[in-house]
Structures are given as C-alpha cells and as structure tokens.
Amino acid sequence: xxxxxxxxxxxxxxxxxxxxxxxxxxxxxxxxxxxxxxxxxxxxxxxxxxxxxxxxxxxxxxxxxxxxxxxxxxxxxxxxxxxxxxxxxxxxxxxxxxxxxxxxxxxxxxxxxxxxxxxxxxxxxxxxxxxxxxxxxxxxxxxxxxxxxxxxxxxxxxxxxxxxxxxxxxxxxxxxxxxxxxxxxxxxxxxxxxxxxxxxxxxxxxxxxxxxxxxxxxxxxxxxxxxxxxxxxxxxxxxxxxxxxxxxxxxxxxxxxxxxxxxxxxxxx
Ligand SMILES: NC(=O)c1ccc[n+]([C@@H]2O[C@H](COP(=O)([O-])OP(=O)(O)OC[C@H]3O[C@@H](n4cnc5c(N)ncnc54)[C@H](O)[C@@H]3O)[C@@H](O)[C@H]2O)c1
Numbered sequence: 001x002x003x004x005x006x007x008x009x010x011x012x013x014x015x016x017x018x019x020x021x022x023x024x025x026x027x028x029x030x031x032x033x034x035x036x037x038x039x040x041x042x043x044x045x046x047x048x049x050x051x052x053x054x055x056x057x058x059x060x061x062x063x064x065x066x067x068x069x070x071x072x073x074x075x076x077x078x079x080x081x082x083x084x085x086x087x088x089x090x091x092x093x094x095x096x097x098x099x100x101x102x103x104x105x106x107x108x109x110x111x112x113x114x115x116x117x118x119x120x121x122x123x124x125x126x127x128x129x130x131x132x133x134x135x136x137x138x139x140x141x142x143x144x145x146x147x148x149x150x151x152x153x154x155x156x157x158x159x160x161x162x163x164x165x166x167x168x169x170x171x172x173x174x175x176x177x178x179x180x181x182x183x184x185x186x187x188x189x190x191x192x193x194x195x196x197x198x199x200x201x202x203x204x205x206x207x208x209x210x211x212x213x214x215x216x217x218x219x220x221x222x223x224x225x226x227x228x229x230x231x232x233x234x235x236x237x238x239x240x241x242x243x244x245x246x247x248x249x250x251x252x253x254x255x256x257x258x259x260x261x262x263x264x265x266x267x268x269x
C-alpha cells in the first residue's frame with residue numbers, strides 16, 4: 001500500500017471526483033478526512049471506505065469559511081494525526097452567464113469556493129507540513145484553466161486560472177520544505193456537476209471533441225491524484241496534470257477532422 005500511515009484531507013469528498021479520490025487514497029492505506037457541505041454524500045463515502053476495510057472521518061462544513069476550515073483540520077489532526085496529503089477538490093460551477101450578466105454575489109461565491117477555500121485549507125495545514133518537512137498538495141483546477149470553460153462562465157474560468165497561479169506560487173515557496181504542490185486539470189468528467197447540465201446530444205457533441213473518444217470517469221482523475229501524492233512523483237512539483245483524453249490537442253470535431261486529414265493524405269498517394 002503506497003500511502004500506509006499517511007493522513008489525507010480531501011475536500012468535496014461527498015460526490016464525483018472527490019468521492020473517488022478519497023476512496024482510492026483510503027484503499028492505498030491513507031486515513032482520510034472527508035470534507036464537504038453534502039453530509040449525505042460524505043456518509044456514503046465513509047461507508048464505502050469502511051466496507052473496503054479503510055479508515056475515514058467525516059468533516060461536514062463549508063470549506064470557504066475560515067473558522068470551519070480551522071475546525072475541520074483540528075478535528076482531523078486529533079483523530080488521525082497531522083495532515084500529510086491535501087486534495088483541494090471542492091468546487092462549484094458558477095453562473096454559466098455571459099460576463100455582463102453575472103451577478104456580483106455569484107462571482108464572489110465562485111471565487112470563495114473555487115479559489116479562497118484552497119488558500120484557507122493550505123494555510124491551515126502547511127505549518128505542520130513545513131515543520132515535518134513533508135507534504136503533498138493537489139489542487140483541482142480544470143480544463144477551463146488551460147483555455148476557457150466550455151459549459152460555464154467567466155467566473156468559473158477566472159477562479160480556476162486563479163487556483164493555477166496560486167498553486168505555482170505555492171510550489172515555489174514550499175519546495176524548500178519538501179512539499180510538493182501540483183494541479184490536476186480534469187477535462188469533461190461525468191459527475192453530478194456535469195450530468196445536471198447534459199442532454200444526450202450535448203454529451204455526444206463533447207465526446208466528438210475528445211481524441212480518446214469518451215468522457216473521463218472520476219476514476220481517471222483519481223488515478224492521477226494518487227500518482228501525484230505518491231513517492232513516485234517525489235520530484236514533480238509545480239506541474240499541471242491534464243486528464244482530458246487529448247481534448248487540448250486539436251480543434252473541434254475529432255472524427256470529422258481526422259476524416260478530412262485521411263482524405264487529404266489519400267489524395268497525395
Ligand atoms: N466534472 C467535470 O467535468 C470537471 C471538469 C473540470 C474540473 N472539475 C472540478 O473538479 C472538482 C470536483 O468536481 P465534480 O465534478 O466531482 O463535482 P461534484 O459536484 O460532483 O462534487 C463537488 C463536491 O464539492 C462539494 N462542495 C461544493 N462547495 C463546497 C463548499 N463550499 N464546501 C465544501 N464542499 C463543497 C459539493 O457538495 C460536492 O460534493 C471541482 O473543483 C470541479 O470544478 C470538474
């Protein structure tokens with residue numbers, strides 16, 4: 001087991017990517033704090049982990065509020081010990097509106113959950129990581145931070161670029177304490193966040209833009225996180241891991257583009 005004796009904290013652990021990340025880390029021996037506002041969700045995650053023989057602990061609450069974050073970390077440290085691994089995954093979609101129509105309250109909320117919460121979590125766990133000269137942090141941004149959001153608005157895009165910038169700076173500052181900070185940028189991944197917005201047609205339209213020909217699963221994302229927090233990635237810091245089936249490689253409809261390329265090539269034969 002790669003994470004034997006490690007303590008992990010995963011935010012947004014009650015659903016989708018965070019739920020799978022928490023389960024995989026626990027399967028590898030980590031004792032995992034499950035932070036989420038979705039109490040039913042973290043109960044489900046806890047049951048799945050315990051049925052699997054793993055150890056986890058519920059941390060209900062909103063991770064964008066400083067006192068909650070302090071309290072969560074305090075409770076986890078008392079229960080399992082200091083945090084070795086932090087996965088800042090909790091996120092919300094934002095407005096999906098055009099920029100001139102985004103309400104200020106929504107903009108602020110998206111920044112709080114998608115950006116400030118990671119800052120608060122990092123502030124709460126880093127001092128002990130620095131003391132122990134050990135730590136692995138993965139911040140979950142998005143494909144939106146590599147181009148722009150496909151389904152969401154500029155509030156979501158801006159929050160994820162912010163998280164990327166914060167992570168790079170953090171990686172630089174913390175390297176001398178042997179703390180690795182990396183970013184996961186998931187592409188289209190089937191979870192509650194995306195399913196709520198999808199029609200069958202939209203789902204298929206998105207698949208056509210993915211060279212590897214399918215949506216990502218939460219497990220695809222969790223495998224990447226596991227790698228980044230393991231000793232196999234000991235010399236990787238300040239890196240962005242894109243898990244998107246090649247979505248950034250080309251333009252538009254992949255089957256159509258490839259058919260055109262094949263046709264062009266055939267004409268030259
Ligand atoms: N699904 C995708 O296609 C996709 C693509 C790119 C990036 N992402 C990012 O991956 C992360 C996980 O997304 P998902 O698809 O699993 O979404 P999801 O909606 O299934 O899960 C997100 C979880 O975060 C929790 N959460 C939201 N606000 C919170 C808060 N203030 N405090 C505590 N918990 C909170 C929710 O309750 C939920 O359980 C998000 O940061 C999202 O932006 C997802």
